[in-house]
Amino acid sequence: MRIILDGMGSDDCPEPEVNAALQAARTFGDKITLVGPENQLKHRLDALGATETEIRLVDATDVITMKDKGISLALKAKRRNAKNSMAVGMDLMVNGDADAFVTAGNTGGALATAYYRLGLIKGVERPALSVFLPVKDGQCLILDIGANPDCKPEHLFQFAIMGAVYVEKVRGKKNPRVGLMSNGEEAGKGNQLIKDTYPILESSDLNFIGNVEGKELYGGEVDVVVTDGFTGNVVIKTSEAVAKLITDMLRTELTSSTRTKLGALLAKPAFTSIRKMMDPAETGGAPLLGVDGLVYIGHGRSDSRALFNAIRVARQGVAANFLGELRTAIQGRLAKTPTPEAS
Amino acid sequence: MRIILDGMGSDDCPEPEVNAALQAARTFGDKITLVGPENQLKHRLDALGATETEIRLVDATDVITMKDKGISLALKAKRRNAKNSMAVGMDLMVNGDADAFVTAGNTGGALATAYYRLGLIKGVERPALSVFLPVKDGQCLILDIGANPDCKPEHLFQFAIMGAVYVEKVRGKKNPRVGLMSNGEEAGKGNQLIKDTYPILESSDLNFIGNVEGKELYGGEVDVVVTDGFTGNVVIKTSEAVAKLITDMLRTELTSSTRTKLGALLAKPAFTSIRKMMDPAETGGAPLLGVDGLVYIGHGRSDSRALFNAIRVARQGVAANFLGELRTAIQGRLAKTPTPEAS
Numbered sequence: 001m002r003i004i005l006d007g008m009g010s011d012d013c014p015e016p017e018v019n020a021a022l023q024a025a026r027t028f029g030d031k032i033t034l035v036g037p038e039n040q041l042k043h044r045l046d047a048l049g050a051t052e053t054e055i056r057l058v059d060a061t062d063v064i065t066m067k068d069k070g071i072s073l074a075l076k077a078k079r080r081n082a083k084n085s086m087a088v089g090m091d092l093m094v095n096g097d098a099d100a101f102v103t104a105g106n107t108g109g110a111l112a113t114a115y116y117r118l119g120l121i122k123g124v125e126r127p128a129l130s131v132f133l134p135v136k137d138g139q140c141l142i143l144d145i146g147a148n149p150d151c152k153p154e155h156l157f158q159f160a161i162m163g164a165v166y167v168e169k170v171r172g173k174k175n176p177r178v179g180l181m182s183n184g185e186e187a188g189k190g191n192q193l194i195k196d197t198y199p200i201l202e203s204s205d206l207n208f209i210g211n212v213e214g215k216e217l218y219g220g221e222v223d224v225v226v227t228d229g230f231t232g233n234v235v236i237k238t239s240e241a242v243a244k245l246i247t248d249m250l251r252t253e254l255t256s257s258t259r260t261k262l263g264a265l266l267a268k269p270a271f272t273s274i275r276k277m278m279d280p281a282e283t284g285g286a287p288l289l290g291v292d293g294l295v296y297i298g299h300g301r302s303d304s305r306a307l308f309n310a311i312r313v314a315r316q317g318v319a320a321n322f323l324g325e326l327r328t329a330i331q332g333r334l335a336k337t338p339t340p341e342a343s
Numbered sequence: 344m345r346i347i348l349d350g351m352g353s354d355d356c357p358e359p360e361v362n363a364a365l366q367a368a369r370t371f372g373d374k375i376t377l378v379g380p381e382n383q384l385k386h387r388l389d390a391l392g393a394t395e396t397e398i399r400l401v402d403a404t405d406v407i408t409m410k411d412k413g414i415s416l417a418l419k420a421k422r423r424n425a426k427n428s429m430a431v432g433m434d435l436m437v438n439g440d441a442d443a444f445v446t447a448g449n450t451g452g453a454l455a456t457a458y459y460r461l462g463l464i465k466g467v468e469r470p471a472l473s474v475f476l477p478v479k480d481g482q483c484l485i486l487d488i489g490a491n492p493d494c495k496p497e498h499l500f501q502f503a504i505m506g507a508v509y510v511e512k513v514r515g516k517k518n519p520r521v522g523l524m525s526n527g528e529e530a531g532k533g534n535q536l537i538k539d540t541y542p543i544l545e546s547s548d549l550n551f552i553g554n555v556e557g558k559e560l561y562g563g564e565v566d567v568v569v570t571d572g573f574t575g576n577v578v579i580k581t582s583e584a585v586a587k588l589i590t591d592m593l594r595t596e597l598t599s600s601t602r603t604k605l606g607a608l609l610a611k612p613a614f615t616s617i618r619k620m621m622d623p624a625e626t627g628g629a630p631l632l633g634v635d636g637l638v639y640i641g642h643g644r645s646d647s648r649a650l651f652n653a654i655r656v657a658r659q660g661v662a663a664n665f666l667g668e669l670r671t672a673i674q675g676r677l678a679k680t681p682t683p684e685a686s
Contacts (some may be wrong), residue, residue, distance in 0.1 A: 117496040147525055149534040183576035191573040192490040213578070214584030227570055230534040231577055233526035236558070238578050241557030245479060246617065253613030260613045266606025270596030274589065334369060 001028075001085045002229075003100045003311050003316045004089045007036025008063040009105035010302045018149060020307030025054035025152045027308075028315065033098055035060045035089040059089035064109035075113035076195070086113040091321075094118065100294035100314040102285055102288045104302035111288060113149055116320060118293035123330040126155045127228070127290035128162060129297070131236060136220035141167050142181075143289060144229035147234050153197040157179070157204065158330070162289040163224035164206055165329045170320040176223035179212030181231055187211065193228060202228075204333065243278055284309025287317060294323060301312035344371075344661045345441045346654050347432045349411065350379025351406040352448030353645045360447075362389045363650030368397035370651075371658065376441055376529060378403045380431040392431035407452035409643060420455035437461060443637035443657040445628055447645035453638060454490055461636035467612040469498045470506060470633035472572070474579060474641070479563035484510050485524075486632060487572035487577050494571035496540040499523070500547065501673070505632040506567035507549055508672045512662040513630075519566035522555030524574055536571060536611045544569075546664070547676065549551040586621055615625045627652025630660060637666060 003024070007017045014203040015034055021032040022045070031053060034041060038059040043056055062084040062164045064076050076084050086105060090113055103110050103228050107129065114125060120146040130143035130249050144151070145201075167176040180197060187198060189211055201208040212222050217235075227235065254264035264271075276282060284306055285296035294317050317323075346367070350360045359377055364375040365388070374396060377384060381402040388398055405427035407419050419427050429448060433456055435441045446453050450472065458470060473486035486502050487494070503521050503630040505601040510519040523540060523675035530541060532554055544683055555565050557578075570578065593614075597607035607614070619625060637660050642655040 042457065073608065136591070149526055149537075183492055183573050189492075191601075192572070193571075194492075199354075215582035215587070217581070218521045218584035218588045228534070230526050231574060234524060234574055234578060235581050237526075237580050238557035238560070239562035239585045242582045243589060245561045246586060246589050246621075248479070249617050250613065253616055254610055256613065260610045261610070263609025263613070267597055267603045267610055268606070270603045270606070272594060273596055274592050277592065278589075320677075334531060343482070 001032050001101070001315050002033065003314050003318070004033040004035055004092060004098045005307065005311060006085045006089055006103035006105055007034045007041050007060075007099070009103040010211050010307065011066075011300050012303070013104075014040055014044065015266040016302060016304040016307055018048065019304035021055055022048055022050050022161070023304065023308050024311040025050075028311075030315075031056055031057055032311065033089075033092065035085045035092075036063070036281065037061055041178045051193045054135065054161065055174040058088060058092065060085040064106050064113070066106050069107055073106070073109055075110055077109060078116040086110055087117060090114060090117045090293065090295070099318045100296065102296045102298065102307070102310045102314050104298035104307060104310070106298060107146070107297055109301070110297050114288055114291040114295045118291045118295070120290055121292050121327055121330055123334045124158050124162070126151070127288060128159045129286070130163065130166075130289055132284040133236070133239065134277045135218045138220050139283070140217055140220070140222060140225055142217070142227065142232055142235065143229065144223040145232040146229045148164060151193060152228070153200055156193070156197045156226050156228065158210075158290070159332075160202045160204070160206055160224065160226045161329055161333050162202055162326060163226060165326050166287060166289065166322060167223050170316050170324045173223055175207045177221070177263045178206045178224045178226060179209050179216060180224035181217075181225050181227035181235065182211035182213065185211050185213060185216070197226075204334075206276065218278060233259075247275075282309065282312070284313050287322075289326075292323070294318060344373050344443070344658050345376065346373060346377040346657050347378055347435060347441045347443070348650065348654060348659070349428045349432055349445045349446035349448055350377045350384050350403075351428045352643075353650065354409075354643050355646070356447075357383055357387065359645060359647040359650055361391065362647035363654065365391055365393050366397055366651050367654040368393075373658075374399055375654065376401055376432075376435065378428045378435075379406070380404055391480045401431060401435065402607035405449070407449050407456070409449050410644060411449060411452055415571040416449070417455055420452060421459040421472065423671045424535045427454055430460060430646070433451055433457060433460040433636065442661045443639065445650070445653045445657050447628075447643055447650060450525055450640055452488070455641050457634040457636065457638045458633055461634045461638070463633055464635050464670055464673060466677045467501050467505070467633040469494070469501070470631060471502045472629070473506065473509075473632055474629040475562070476579070476582065477620045478561045479673045481563050482626070483527040483560055483568055484565070484572065485560070485566060485568040485575055485578065487570065488575040488606065491572040493573070494536060494544055496536065499536070499569050499571065500543045501571045501633070501677075503547070503551075503567065504543055504672055504676050505669060506569060508574055508669050509632065509665060510566050513659050513665050514667045517581050518550045519565045520564070521549045521569060522559060522565035522567050524560075524570035525554035525556065525580065528554050528556060528559070549676075574682070588620075598651075625652065627654075627656050630665075632669075635666070637661060
């Protein structure tokens with residue numbers, strides 16, 4: 001498999017990228033393509049003894065940073081001769097020279113670059129950002145988490161197909177349960193978007209279990225949660241903030257007396273296993289769905305372990321021929337399901 | 344002060360209601376009005392030795408349950424001669440016979456009953472459900488959390504005024520910081536509703552701090568968070584679910600070995616103080632804002648302590664003359680701030 005890693009993605013780049021690329025090459029026996037400024041990457045690779053069989057270094061003199069936004073970002077993403085690592089990396093995919101692109105860089109940048117350079121899969125109107133959330137006894141894929149703040153029912157239907165195909169074909173979860181994020185479980189609950197989307201999902205051949213709330217999501221009762229990018233973004237950021245509040249409070253309380261300090265010391269294995277579950281580095285990266293190429297986006301705070309895991313999950317997407325499966329599914333399902341005229 | 348408690352609100356009613364009413368009467372020296380079926384309440388009050396100086400019992404033969412919804416609920420809420428405890432209780436307020444109504448019953452029922460019987464404050468187009476969330480070093484009022492799944496910018500502006508007046512006049516927080524829940528902190532982030540609401544809040548005389556995300560909300564950086572009822576509902580239910588997931592996992596992990604069990608035992612005071620912070624019984628009840636009467640809604644799982652606390656916070660609302668303050672503020676602020684023509 002031919003995986004590309006953006007050499008300039010993470011907050012601490014390029015150190016974690018160089019390490020992760022080399023570790024992946026040595027673990028999986030694949031040559032990893034690392035894209036970024038040669039003058040920053042070459043000597044680091046040499047210092048680690050990386051060979052040309054292990055790492056292909058592709059020079060990209062520019063970079064999209066976390067500060068890029070708006071029109072300057074769009075130009076970096078779109079320009080034909082753009083020299084930033086995302087554009088150069090994705091162009092390799094366009095040329096059939098690679099199978100998947102992994103980055104821990106600016107999410108909006110990756111989204112825009114993929115949109116302009118790879119285009120969308122036929123039948124998909126909007127790309128979606130996704131993430132696997134840690135839930136009771138497993139993980140749940142939620143999408144969109146930020147690409148489309150305003151959506152139409154047919155967009156949510158497409159997100160449902162994309163999410164279900166990913167979870168089924170790549171994760172091996174048969175007939176994944178698809179839920180619609182709402183403000184109540186009963187059919188008929190929701191804002192206008194949810195009310196208009198519900199019948200489309202209900203009449204589709206997806207395993208639609210209806211509206212879901214936080215308790216179904218985190219209770220492990222649903223495999224794919226579909227929502228607009230505004231709500232999805234609020235869900236993941238609220239979740240992070242609540243988890244942080246509780247763990248911060250625990251830390252404060254547990255160090256407040258000698259007794260609780262001792263208790264915390266003894267209970268340490270319990271905390272470690274929870275921290276591990278909540279750690280985004282465990283999942284590595286999440287697929288950008290709907291674009292015509294495999295793109296995985298990791299957290300900006302990714303370390304080399306997170307990036308290594310992102311390469312690992314990207315390999316799963318390639319192995320499962322996710323793009324091919326998605327193209328087929330989108331064509332088949334959109335043809336079968338009526339789209340409401342009004343929307 | 345003349346507080347009414349719905350005798351048939353909580354899941355375990357009327358036991359907790361009877362206890363809370365009597366405790367409140369004895370603690371605050373106010374006569375509490377308890378509304379509900381005399382044949383269920385009278386003998387319980389007698390058994391506790393409640394006097395007529397402490398409790399005024401008002402008979403209401405019908406009840407709105409958690410199962411009531413749709414048209415049957417609307418009829419119970421609206422009918423002139425309705426005999427359910429919410430309708431009878433709120434009618435006492437309409438007749439000037441009470442200052443505030445407290446219930447732990449069906450939220451939609453309380454909302455509909457208040458809407459039909461009390462009406463809205465002049466200038467308010469939509470009532471809003473609110474709740475105080477536990478955040479770092481304090482509490483944050485979030486509204487709407489479910490009354491209005493679809494909102495217009497002027498509704499959110501009215502919610503902002505209502506929330507700010509409540510937090511300032513009742514909670515005594517000077518010049519409360521008002522934030523708009525969004526998918527990014529920067530101005531310009533958001534769905535269309537947020538983009539249209541932002542300039543209205545910015546040009547108002549509210550202490551508008553801009554868009555906020557989960558981290559500002561739970562980080563204690565904002566006093567009032569304004570959102571549509573769909574998003575607000577998703578926020579509170581997601582928060583509850585994440586908190587439950589983490590505490591459930593902790594419980595499982597902490598009882599997984601003798602070592603961690605001992606640690607948990609020693610660390611118990613830390614867990615107790617966190618459980619207390621997350622416990623909705625501590626805040627008691629949240630105001631239903633925008634209706635022309637003071638209505639407080641508690642959690643369905645309220646016990647007598649939660650109901651007692653709800654009466655306590657209702658008394659604060661009465662003492663601060665919240666309704667009068669809100670009427671004045673709404674008139675003054677709506678007159679001053681231009682409403683966009685397009686919305």
